[in-house]
Amino acid sequence: MGFPHSGTHTQHSERVVEYANGLPLALEVFGSFLSGRSDEAQWRSATERLKKESNKEILDRLQISFDGLEQSEKAIFLDIACFFKGEDKDMVTKILDGCDFFPDIGIDILVKKSLITINEDNKLSMHDLLQEMGRKIVYQESPNEPGERYGSCSREQNKTWTLSADAFLKMKRLRLLRFLNAPNSRDIKYLSNELRLLEWHGYPFKSFPSSFQPEKLVALLLPYSFIQKLWKPDMPLHKLKLVDLKCSRNLVKTPDFRMVPNLESLVLEGTGIADFHPSIRFLRRLKLLNLRNCKSLRSFPSKIGKESLETLILSGCSNIKWIPEVVGEMECLKKLHLDGTGINELPSSIGHLRSLVLLNLKDCCKLENLPSSIGGCEFLTTLVLSGCSKLENLPENLQQIKSLEKLDLSGTATTTPPSFIFHMKNLKFLSFRGSKGPPPRVRAYWPFISSATKSPSWNCTTLRLPAILSGLSTLKELNLSDCNLHEGAIPNDICSLSSLEILRLSDNNFTTLPATLSRLSKLTRLFLTDCKRLKSLPELPAAGLDLWIDGCASLEVVAQSTTACPSRLSGYICAFNCFKLAEGNNAVTMLKTRLKTVANARTKYYDIFIPGSEIPVWFSSQTDVSSKSIIKMQLPPNFLNDTQFLGFAFCCLFFSDFNNKPWRGEHISYRTVIHGRNYSRQVESSFCHLKGNSTRVTEDHLWIHYLPCAKINLSSLVELATPLQIEVVVNIFGINSVVKKCGARIVHEKDLEEMDHTINEHSEPTSSKFDDIHSNDGSNENNIGAPVKRKWLNAKAGDQQGKITLFCASCQSDIVNHRLLS
Structure with a gap:
């Protein structure tokens, strides 16, 4: 394009590339249009014009591609451009099939001609220029008939408006109608009989207009509506495939289904239905039935979906006490959600579900056992039994399921797991969280319960693990949090879990961990939150391991790892309220052990x-009293060519502002900007959301963050005229904590060699003021607090974006760290 060499022109060229969004034709035309224009004002004007007024040459040339399509392909393209961009391909295919557009082949042709794309989430998309062309074509074809094809309105488009009773009277050919909220209206007189899609969130009427004959309707989507009566019993609805009436609480009766033979998806979640119309048995093509949280529903129809049903959701239907044996005849059933129901047993026919891959029985508090026939579910991959507080034993036949990958026994009465669990060779996730004897409600009254009343299963108050774990060679995540594990409860053979990546041990009572942990070579996350008696950690598998030790009041020693972790993009140590650890460990030393090698740094x-x-x-630049949350540091003249440069290290000191207000968490954020003579570039922004008592800042804390040079995208800084200056701005949004001071340092290779000397000569341990709040026995609940759940999101520099999510065990709240790099 012949870009002028200045930072401002680089910004304008980046906007052009962003608008072209990878469309070669757009880049070619834009480049030709901007070529030879060196005046900055012309570039600014041109880029703004391209954004607001698409170049006519591009649209004309794109029109040629469109004109070469068949009529049905044109119709599909226009529908996607005007209505279905970003929608699920499978749902759109059903609707377009109802329009007789032959979408299976048509969509494939459009993809091969690069007119549309299908992303990894199965969503339809297209370039903004192609979408704009499609919308202009529709307008040119019918400028005076806006309702000929589409009707759509989102929350952004109508903040306050009223829909007149005859609003759709002139829209005789309307095929697709979507409202994402309910406008003010008392009544409506007319809806087009040509409708294939009727999507109206919060539909405000009790019924449809009397003249409405939706014989061509494919999808009826009325979540959160006020509908009470649907179609008439004799209304032929042979094309209707999708019905969504989620949270339409006024709906207490299902309609007559005799004339709806092709229905595939029926969502009645959160409605007031108490039973089903007998014609439900005629839905022989039904694949999904969602009855989640239908609290009035007391029984499940015995004759439904035997030939076709793939997903059955009864979650939260607490008044359903039993499941009929006929469920075992659903030969296509793949997912069965019974969590939160009132059942106390499963039908023995459950073993006939050969296609079942997921069985969710979470929080079935009355369930006491599983039928031995469950071993017949040979393709079951996920079995969720968490919260089944009366479930103590598992049937031996469960070991027949060789395909099982996820087994969740959290909060069950299973304190001595059967040995076969530890020989399931395909198991990838195993959780015993909270499995430690009496249910929580009983445990609170334990001292007052007579020995004659206590269940035998309650005598065991700790989880018992076998000495040998080598049979779980494929296990990736193990959750043993809140299992009342004492010293020696974790076997030394834990090192045989050769595939283990996540280990959750929070809320336990051991004082040390097996030294064999160091041999878990694939371990990336270790959770030890609120292990109040833990005094030391052995050498861990890698220096880049993410480590959660918040509230470990007795912890004094974390052994340094001698192994680098080349595959990790980041590393974390969360040690809120670990005052003893801070006394004997320098924070900069901890950073050094994680940098480990030049490659890591x-x-x-x-x-x-x-x-x-x-x-x-060690942080050579520090803020003074007047600018405690903003730090600026001049960069050396040869900064961009410095081969010894590794990255930037920042440090924030924040403290609790005791104002007697309730703890609601904190939101700490910072942004990093590099300033040049001409303009500035933000290279990183990040935030950390602290919630829960384990992260409540009762005394001064440090947050050290290291930004590596590879994530700064140094090449993008070349256009910034020197001298360069880096600025870090830290803010705390909350009522409990305040930024006290900040520091920063440019890290070079020599720092890895000289850091030990600098630390020993000049630095004291990180903390020296916390003697009065130590709790050697881990009983200081007010200072240490409850467990925390954390989420961390990461974004890589440039065009590559990544995401890492970490969850802490037994958790009630979040910590979120989010980086966005330009």
Whole structure:
């Protein structure tokens, strides 16, 4: 394009590339249009014009591709451009098939001609220029008949408006209608009989207009509506395939289904229905039936979907006490959700479900056992039994299911698991969280319960693990949180879990962990939140391991790892309220052990949260009293060509502002900007959301963040005229904590060699003011608090974006760290 060499022109060229969005034709035309224009004002004007007024040459040339399509393909393209961009391909295919557009072949042709795309989530998409062309074609074809094809209105388009009773009277050919909220209206007189899609969130009427004959309707989507009566019993609805009436609480009766033979999906979640019309048995093509949270429903119809049903959701139907044997005849059933129901047993016919891959029985508090026939579900991959507090034993036949990958026994009465569980060779997820004897409600009254009343299963108050775990060679995640595990409860053979990536051990009572943990070479996340008696950690598998030790009041030693972790993009140590650990460990030393090698220091993020009352002197630039939350640092003249440069290290000291207000969490954020002579570029922004008592800041804490050079995209800074300056701005949004001071340092290769000397000569341990709040026995509940759940989201520099999500065990709240890099 012949870009002028200045930062401003680079910004304009990036906007053009962003608008072209990978469309070669657009880049070619834009480049030709901008070629030879060196005046900055012309570029600014041209880029703004391209954004607001698409170049006519591009649209004309795109029109040629459109004109070469068959009529049905044109119709599909226009429908996607005007209505279905971003929608699920399978749903759109059903609707377009109802329009006789032959979408299976038509969509394939459009994809091969690069007129549309299908992303990894099966969503339809197209370039903005192609969408604009499609919309202009529709307008040119019928400028005076806006309702000939489509009607759509989102929440953004109508904040307050009223729909007149005859609003659709002139829209005789309307095929697709969508309202994402309910406009003000008392009545409606007319809806087009040509409708294939009727989507109206919060439909405000009790019924449809009397003249409405929806014989061509394919999808009826009325979530959160006020509908009470649907179609008439004799209304032929042979094309209707999708019905969604989620949370339409005024609906207490299902309609007559005799004239709806092709219905595939029926969502009645959260409605007031108490029973089904007998004609439900005629739905022989039904694949999905969602009855979640239908609290008035007391029984499940015995004759439904035997030939076709694939997903049955009865979650939260607490008044359903039993499941009929006929469920075992649903030969196509793949997913069965019975969580939160009132059942106390499963029908023995459950073993006949050869296609079943998921069985969810979470929080079935009355369920006491599983039928031995469950071993017949040979393709079952997920079995969720968490919260089944009366479930103590598992049938031996369960070991016949060789395909099982996820087994969740959290909160059950299973304290001595059967040995066969530890020989399931395909198991990838196993959880015993909270499995430690009496149910929580009973445990609170334990001292007052007579020995004659206590269940035998309650005598065991700790989870018992076998000595040998080598049979779980494929296990990736193990959750043993809140299992009342004491010293020695975790076997040394835990090292045989060669595929283990996530280990959750929070809320337990051991004082040390097996040294064999260091041999878990694939371990990336270790959760030990609120292990109040834990005193030391052995050497961990890798320096880049993410480690959660919030509220570990007795912890003093974390052994340094001698192994780098080359595959990790980031590393975290969350040590909120670990005051003893902070006394004997310097935060900068902890950062150094994670940088470990030059390769790690160039490519990996690191974050450390730990008690501390002073910014370590290693951070050579520090804020003063007047600018405690904003730090600026001049960069060397040869910064961009410095081959020794590894990254930036930042440190924030924040403290609790005791104002007697209730703890609601904190939101700490910062952004990193590099300033040049001409303009500035933000290279990173990040936030950390703290909730829950384990992260409540009762004393001064430090947040150390390391930004590697590989994530700064140095090449994008070339256009910034020197001298360069880096600025970090830290903010806390909340009522409990305040930023006290910040520090920063440019990290070079020599720092990895000289860091030990600098630390030993100048720095004290991170914390030296916390003697009065130690709790050696882990009983200081007010200072340490409850467990925390954390989520971390990461975004890589440039065009590559990544996402990492970490969950802490037994958790009630979140920590979120989100980086967005330009």
